[in-house]
Amino acid sequence: MTTVLDPVSALKPLPVEHRAGLDVALGQRPEIEAFAADVVSRGLRNVFLLGSGGGLLTHEGVQYLLERRATTFPVFALSANEFIYRHPARLGQGSLAVLASNTGTTPEVVAAARFAKEHGAVVASVTRKPESPLAEASDIAWTYLDDKGVGDPKSFQLAILGLAMLRASGDMAPDEYSAHIRTLEALPEALLVACRETESLNARIAAALKDEPVIYVIGAGPNHGTAYGLAMCYLQEMQWKHAASFDAAEFLHGAMEVVTAETAVIQYLGEEATRPIDERAQAFLRKYTQKAFYVDAHDLTLPGVETAMRPFASHFALDAVMGRLAQHFEAATGHDLQNRRYMFQVEY
């Protein structure tokens, strides 16, 4: 069942068409805003953010935003299967289910969309193709076609949706909303710059950790999603390396006990309100392991992003830099990121 592609011998260049998918997402803003205003005006009771694997972690940014800011509706993030098993009692009329899947074909995500609709929820999805089963199972789908750029169009679509719901529900003032939108519009170029600025750091991380048997990846706030994505989607799935992710707050509640001077750790430090958690964990790591690498949003220039908006921008930037690190691992190990033994290869 295993198909091993030819070894990769060189770092792939950053894409020339780096912002096409993000521009598609930004262009959908009027449509997403209208949808948000409509769903709020009809009495939004709760929001379920659903996906599996990479699709699930795509929600971490908007989950963080809504958990912090929303007062008129709660938000829940669940894996698609867990959503169906749990069958939340609050799911029903007034519920909004938002599903994320790149392919739009993940069976349990499509099943979760149908399950949500059967139980009275409005169903929205972010996915690549309009003709996918997920898009077809949704009341509305925002797509972005085949994107190979820097940054994830889904996270932009979800951010616009979250911001628009906050504005519509009165939890975000119009001028603050505009500042967030200006930030999103500045990010396509800022993300590319962030990737360039971290090429050396990413190369050093990949070179140093390419042969490690286990790598820990940690982050706090929305950047726990960044850590989860690197550990699960890139290191485990695409590099076939054992890895584990932890919320930085939780790392100090047990996981720390395995740390020695030789323990490999990659930490993502954001500029969100949760930064003190990052700094706490970093203080421990600096003292007890020599093999920790820190990717810190403070070190990114993020051109075009207003200083006050850096806390909103930093998760997008760390996600983009993390995605680029995967390509550095690919070049360092020679293991093509497209190699799969199971996913898309076998039914299970």
Added chain:
Amino acid sequence: MALLDDLTDQAIASELFTSPRIEVDLARFLAEQSPALRALAARAANGAFDRVYFVGGGGSLANMVSGQWLMDRFGGPSAQAFPSYELTWRDPAALGSRSLVFLASYSGATEDTLAALRYANGRSAHTVALVRRRPSPMATEAAEVIDYDSTALYDLPLAAVTVFALELAMRIGSPRAAEAAAALHDLERLPAILGEVYREGREPALAQAREFLSANLLYCVGAGPLAGLAYKFALTVFMENIRVHGSFIESSELRHGPVEAFERQRPDMVFLVGTDESRGMTERAIAVSRAAGARTLVLDAATYPAVHPLLTPFVLMIPLQWFTVYSALLRGITDLDERVFMGHRVLAIGSDATWP
């Protein structure tokens, strides 16, 4: 075997190994604290709260996660679980005077949970400290205290949120009230069942620990009501007490990445199989992992005395603890209550905080 028997006797008296005393401790806890938890559920059912937060760190988050799970399933005010510092720094705008906040800390002085308690108090929330005993900083500062005077820092806070959520389900007329009633009924039978599971657990655990003695990385996989327990063992037990690498995987997430990593290094995996709706997915995860060459330890709730599917975490906690005890002893870790960093105040802030 004499040395191992002696060390096992020593382990049975340790703070870590709570199963030897759980039959007595749980029965006493339910008798002593159920009235207060029912009263709290009555207040919630009468509309005193619009949000419920479950807060803790590590092993004391793993049981709080179950509180959210149960309230998601049965209804009532919307509920969310947070690591302690994530609550403090996320600073949810919805948290306020109509919020009920459960905070779990064994010592009652865990730095991040104490900070979260003070934060929630500052927002005028109704705070409930789940702590081992009074006096402690959290017991002193919380609006309400559920103290359990036991080392069972996972089971008894779990019992607390279970009683609360199930009682609430009954009082609000949840569509699943019959299921809640059945689970509450089984909760009364549970102490005796746990005693039986403990007494039967010793022998198989030694064999399992021997089989996994070479393991340097243990994935712990579970879903549904067992996800919290799987998280607890991966993060705070395998890593903290056996001192091997560990990672939690939710059963349905296994195929979304982790399984691909099995090609280069055969993984060692502990699966927790429930009797709830997630059972089928966990069984599929076992099958694909075995096909990929994984060495698997399967702890299946269906092979233990029958309890309501929502109560399986209490049951599987016991074979997991037995497995941990022998895994630690066979690795030469004979003082189960000693830690490399935890409790040594390597970073602790504040004179009244004990962590980490």
